[in-house]
Amino acid sequence: MKIDKKILSAVANNARIKLNKKEEEELLPQLNEILKIFSQLQGVNTKDVEPSFQPLQVKNVFREDKVESCKEDVLANVKNKEDRYFKGPKAL
Amino acid sequence: MRAKEYITGVKSGKISAVNTVKSILSEIKKINNDYNYFNNVTENLALELAEKIDKNPKGKLAGLPISLKDDICVKGVETTCSSNILRGYKPIFNATVVNKLISEGAVIIGKTNQDAFGFGSFNVNTDYKVPRNPRDKTRVTGGSSGGAAGFTALTEFPHVAIGESTGGSIAAPCSFCGIQGLTPTYGVVSRYGLIDYANSLDKIGVIGKYLDDVELVFDVIKGKDNKDSTSLYDELSSNNEVKTIGLIKETLDIDPKIKDLILKKLDELNIEYEKISLPLASKYSLASYYVIAMAEASTNLNKYCGMRYGQEEKLNLSYNEYFSNVRTTYFNKEAKRRIILGTFTRMAGYRDAFYLKAMKMRTLIINEYKKAFRRYDLIVSPTMPIIAPKFSEVGKLSPAESYMMDVMTVGPNLAGLPHLSLNAGDFNKMPVGIMFIGNHLDEKKLLGMGKKYGI
Numbered sequence: 001m002k003i004d005k006k007i008l009s010a011v012a013n014n015a016r017i018k019l020n021k022k023e024e025e026e027l028l029p030q031l032n033e034i035l036k037i038f039s040q041l042q043g044v045n046t047k048d049v050e051p052s053f054q055p056l057q058v059k060n061v062f063r064e065d066k067v068e069s070c071k072e073d074v075l076a077n078v079k080n081k082e083d084r085y086f087k088g089p090k091a092l
Numbered sequence: 093m094r095a096k097e098y099i100t101g102v103k104s105g106k107i108s109a110v111n112t113v114k115s116i117l118s119e120i121k122k123i124n125n126d127y128n129y130f131n132n133v134t135e136n137l138a139l140e141l142a143e144k145i146d147k148n149p150k151g152k153l154a155g156l157p158i159s160l161k162d163d164i165c166v167k168g169v170e171t172t173c174s175s176n177i178l179r180g181y182k183p184i185f186n187a188t189v190v191n192k193l194i195s196e197g198a199v200i201i202g203k204t205n206q207d208a209f210g211f212g213s214f215n216v217n218t219d220y221k222v223p224r225n226p227r228d229k230t231r232v233t234g235g236s237s238g239g240a241a242g243f244t245a246l247t248e249f250p251h252v253a254i255g256e257s258t259g260g261s262i263a264a265p266c267s268f269c270g271i272q273g274l275t276p277t278y279g280v281v282s283r284y285g286l287i288d289y290a291n292s293l294d295k296i297g298v299i300g301k302y303l304d305d306v307e308l309v310f311d312v313i314k315g316k317d318n319k320d321s322t323s324l325y326d327e328l329s330s331n332n333e334v335k336t337i338g339l340i341k342e343t344l345d346i347d348p349k350i351k352d353l354i355l356k357k358l359d360e361l362n363i364e365y366e367k368i369s370l371p372l373a374s375k376y377s378l379a380s381y382y383v384i385a386m387a388e389a390s391t392n393l394n395k396y397c398g399m400r401y402g403q404e405e406k407l408n409l410s411y412n413e414y415f416s417n418v419r420t421t422y423f424n425k426e427a428k429r430r431i432i433l434g435t436f437t438r439m440a441g442y443r444d445a446f447y448l449k450a451m452k453m454r455t456l457i458i459n460e461y462k463k464a465f466r467r468y469d470l471i472v473s474p475t476m477p478i479i480a481p482k483f484s485e486v487g488k489l490s491p492a493e494s495y496m497m498d499v500m501t502v503g504p505n506l507a508g509l510p511h512l513s514l515n516a517g518d519f520n521k522m523p524v525g526i527m528f529i530g531n532h533l534d535e536k537k538l539l540g541m542g543k544k545y546g547i
Binding site: 001003007008011012014015016017018019027030031033034035036037038039040041042044046049050051052053054055056058059060061063072073074076077078079080086087088089090091092 | 180181182184185277278279292293320321324325372375376378379380383397398399400402404409410412414416417419420423428429431432433435436437442445446448450451455456458490491492495496506508509532
């Protein structure tokens with residue numbers, strides 16, 4: 001399995017990262033060298049093995065379904081805001 | 093001075109916390125331009141907390157200066173994870189560990205340098221100036237908790253650092269700087285207020301010059317927290333007796349002089365050990381770890397998109413252009429590399445081959461460790477295969493070659509096992525670390541073993 005220019009460009013676009021030509025050329029061999037390490041996993045038989053999404057069994061934590069007031073200023077770190085809203089780029 | 097001795101002095105009124113904090117702050121000012129250990133020194137907060145302690149010297153950590161890795165949130169204090177994308181970000185709340193430390197009288201002195209978001213083994217991937225090894229300025233501190241380890245080793249004042257490990261970010265810099273670091277069982281210390289790298293791997297831990305300093309602070313920060321859904325309900329095991337140790341033979345294929353140092357240290361401990369083989373953990377931990385870490389990192393870093401916190405752009409850009417511009421401008425090279433690989437391994441068509449496969453591999457590796465712990469109380473290996481490399485040597489490594497340096501630390505991190513890196517001595521005038529690994533919740537055995545070690 002190899003990452004080529006086409007895959008790299010699609011993945012970078014999905015991740016909202018722009019790459020120029022020079023960066024693409026630098027990245028491709030690096031990514032494929034790392035992919036070689038990842039590909040070692042293909043040699044192991046994992047049939048019937050359950051995946052461990054956590055290293056230990058964790059239990060769900062629930063709190064009471066009670067409305068609490070938000071005392072913190074969630075807009076404190078934002079420049080793009082209006083009234084009590086975050087402002088983002090136009091979607092259309 | 094050891095923390096316990098200092099705290100006793102503060103509580104009896106013989107030592108002034110304010111004077112100590114002033115001295116340590118002035119030391120940081122003096123050395124930081126050269127060593128780059130601190131991203132941000134919290135002078136006002138530190139003096140305010142120290143004054144309170146001098147007036148009312150209470151708490152298990154009364155007056156103890158503590159530094160925090162820059163991925164731990166402190167209300168109103170710039171917290172950047174050493175990444176340009178978070179420059180200027182001031183959290184509006186304290187991490188649980190910060191509240192616990194302050195409530196026991198600790199004095200927060202500043203935020204320490206790291207690889208941005210924890211992405212690195214040498215702390216060269218920081219968007220701040222690169223920290224330098226206290227023993228030799230031409231060498232790295234190790235990463236990603238490099239500022240924490242470097243300053244802990246350098247200062248003679250009482251001080252403990254809070255670090256964080258995803259794949260070895262506490263053990264590696266401790267080994268390279270010659271100090272002690274405890275990475276707890278996954279979930280034993282609350283991650284609330286820790287800026288995520290990889291949720292199923294991140295663990296806050298403690299770095300100190302002396303093991304009893306580490307133990308003292310660990311005792312304060314551990315424990316269940318309802319604000320962290322992965323925080324463990326289970327108590328630590330009370331058993332601290334170590335009768336048998338297994339030495340991982342696959343980790344001994346390194347420079348014979350480093351190996352001899354580790355074996356000599358084990359002989360000095362006068363405890364029986366046997367060589368054991370962990371073939372799966374030794375061969376596949378690295379691949380499994382990096383697939384999982386990058387997949388989780390790439391989802392975590394989606395939140396940095398120029399809204400809510402971190403860097404923003406002008407809103408006159410088109411929808412996608414806006415997000416892409418922020419991310420392209422402010423993420424560094426290593427962050428982009430990991431985001432791209434992590435996004436790739438989660439994509440339709442590749443997810444089963446990489447992401448799911450790595451999660452299954454983790455199950456097999458955990459089972460292999462668990463089997464070893466049925467026979468042995470602790471497992472041991474060198475912490476790192478090398479001593480702290482020179483900056484010139486690190487510059488020649490490809491990203492994949494850099495990742496391979498984590499080969500010994502990724503296993504216990506992947507399996508969520510507690511581990512303790514202790515200084516084993518010097519090779520070529522640079523420190524070498526030895527790493528003891530315990531079963532889940534067996535921190536007391538690790539700390540008990542460390543005491544036998546006499547640091």
